[in-house]
Amino acid sequence: MTTIEAPNSAQQTLDLGPARSLVCRECGHQVPLAAEFACSECFGPLEVGYDFGTVRREDIEAGPQSIWRYRNLLPVPSTVDAHPNTDPGCTRLVRADRLAKALGVRRIWVKDDTGNPTHSFKDRVVAVALAAARELGFKVLACPSTGNLANAVAAAAARAGWESVVLIPSSLERAKILTTAVYDGALIAVDGNYDDVNRLATELAADHEDWAFVNVNVRPYYAEGSKTLGYEVAEQLGWRLPDQIVVPIASGSQLTKVDKGFRELGELGLVEQSPYRVFGAQATGCSPVAAAFKAGHDVVTPVKPDTIARSLAIGAPADGPYVLDTVRRTNGSIENVSDEEVVEGIRLLARTEGIFAETAGGVTVATAKKLIETGQLDPDAETVLLITGDGLKTLDAVQDRIGPRATVPPSAAAVREALGL
Numbered sequence: 456m457t458t459i460e461a462p463n464s465a466q467q468t469l470d471l472g473p474a475r476s477l478v479c480r481e482c483g484h485q486v487p488l489a490a491e492f493a494c495s496e497c498f499g500p501l502e503v504g505y506d507f508g509t510v511r512r513e514d515i516e517a518g519p520q521s522i523w524r525y526r527n528l529l530p531v532p533s534t535v536d537a538h539p540n541t542d543p544g545c546t547r548l549v550r551a552d553r554l555a556k557a558l559g560v561r562r563i564w565v566k567d568d569t570g571n572p573t574h575s576f577k578d579r580v581v582a583v584a585l586a587a588a589r590e591l592g593f594k595v596l597a598c599p600s601t602g603n604l605a606n607a608v609a610a611a612a613a614r615a616g617w618e619s620v621v622l623i624p625s626s627l628e629r630a631k632i633l634t635t636a637v638y639d640g641a642l643i644a645v646d647g648n649y650d651d652v653n654r655l656a657t658e659l660a661a662d663h664e665d666w667a668f669v670n671v672n673v674r675p676y677y678a679e680g681s682k683t684l685g686y687e688v689a690e691q692l693g694w695r696l697p698d699q700i701v702v703p704i705a706s707g708s709q710l711t712k713v714d715k716g717f718r719e720l721g722e723l724g725l726v727e728q729s730p731y732r733v734f735g736a737q738a739t740g741c742s743p744v745a746a747a748f749k750a751g752h753d754v755v756t757p758v759k760p761d762t763i764a765r766s767l768a769i770g771a772p773a774d775g776p777y778v779l780d781t782v783r784r785t786n787g788s789i790e791n792v793s794d795e796e797v798v799e800g801i802r803l804l805a806r807t808e809g810i811f812a813e814t815a816g817g818v819t820v821a822t823a824k825k826l827i828e829t830g831q832l833d834p835d836a837e838t839v840l841l842i843t844g845d846g847l848k849t850l851d852a853v854q855d856r857i858g859p860r861a862t863v864p865p866s867a868a869a870v871r872e873a874l875g876l
């Protein structure tokens with residue numbers, strides 16, 4: 456069954472901060488906080504419900520330089536930073552004038568999440584999952600992963616002194632395998648694609664009650680970590696919302712939670728409730744949500760992924776329908792770009808801003824370019840691009856296309872000749 460009883464979930468004194476219950480996204484059915492992820496009434500996904508009370512800007516601003524400054528908006532214990540965790544967040548928001556000029560728009564900001572402890576935004580979701588899992592009584596951190604999640608889970612477990620079980624497709628980029636294995640948890644390469652690995656994890660989660668699969672049985676808590684991207688962007692803009700934001704889509708969770716974060720800030724009076732538009736970005740080789748958006752469908756038809764953007768290669772995205780809702784409600788859209796365009800996107804960002812993104816970042820930049828060229832993004836409105844992972848993890852994607860301009864003997868004349876001087 457879908458309900459997994461955590462070791463001490465019967466305990467009445469859970470401290471998960473402002474979190475009060477789990478609420479079904481489909482039918483609104485509420486259950487007490489526990490390690491559950493699917494509604495017992497309709498099998499819809501469960502989401503954390505809160506009672507925030509009063510949250511003030513000053514308290515957030517006085518908090519630590521990590522996502523824990525937003526602890527009063529997250530399902531984590533009030534003592535969260537007393538326990539070892541990777542403490543991600545507070546990454547740079549970079550004003551990208553040279554990129555904006557190259558794209559022919561007025562103002563772009565790049566949220567550079569390559570600066571997290573394991574160099575992707577996944578540290579945010581894993582840190583929240585670990586904090587909640589500890590409170591729920593788990594002792595093992597686990598996940599199925601397309602790569603970045605593997606890094607983040609293995610590192611967070613190592614730091615916490617927990618065991619980890621990480622399942623990856625065996626075809627993953629070499630860099631992502633090594634940067635997971637180094638933390639010395641149990642890393643298992645599975646002969647299959649991500650969707651196969653995910654199915655396997657769901658099966659294992661049902662049998663191993665003390666394993667917290669961050670994106671399966673503790674997914675409602677994990678997912679909330681992505682809200683911190685929205686909070687940070689707003690705080691870094693001086694407590695206001697951007698006009699437009701472009702977000703890469705894998706399962707789609709991040710996109711819906713960035714929107715949830717923006718809405719909460721407005722409802723709590725922490726920012727003015729100004730309208731904003733949310734845009735989604737996918738690689739054409741795995742673009743089921745973009746296809747559903749363009750066809751006007753409410754459901755997403757699964758695909759078999761084939762793209763260099765492996766961190767986004769989820770053929771059956773769990774949050775696909777909610778992404779469609781979010782994008783349509785905010786008057787945004789979803790575009791997809793070829794692998795060739797992804798590499799061009801990586802190079803454009805590197806060349807204009809000195810930021811080396813992984814393939815997912817290339818998807819975001821290339822999609823923004825396409826959205827501008829097709830008149831979907833307003834060139835006069837302020838736009839934020841979420842750059843969610845580091846280019847050092849996906850060197851394979853660019854290694855055949857870039858390199859030294861010349862290889863020369865150690866002579867000044869040879870260097871000048873190579874430079875055409």
Ligand SMILES: *Cc1c(COP(=O)(O)O)cnc(C)c1O
Nearest residue numbers: 603705706707708709815843844
């Ligand atoms: C996982 C991932 C995403 C998207 O995450 P979802 O919440 O599953 O849509 C985006 N960028 C990178 C680099 C990722 O690793």
Ligand SMILES: [Zn+2]
Nearest residue numbers: 479482494497
């Ligand atoms: Zn339900």
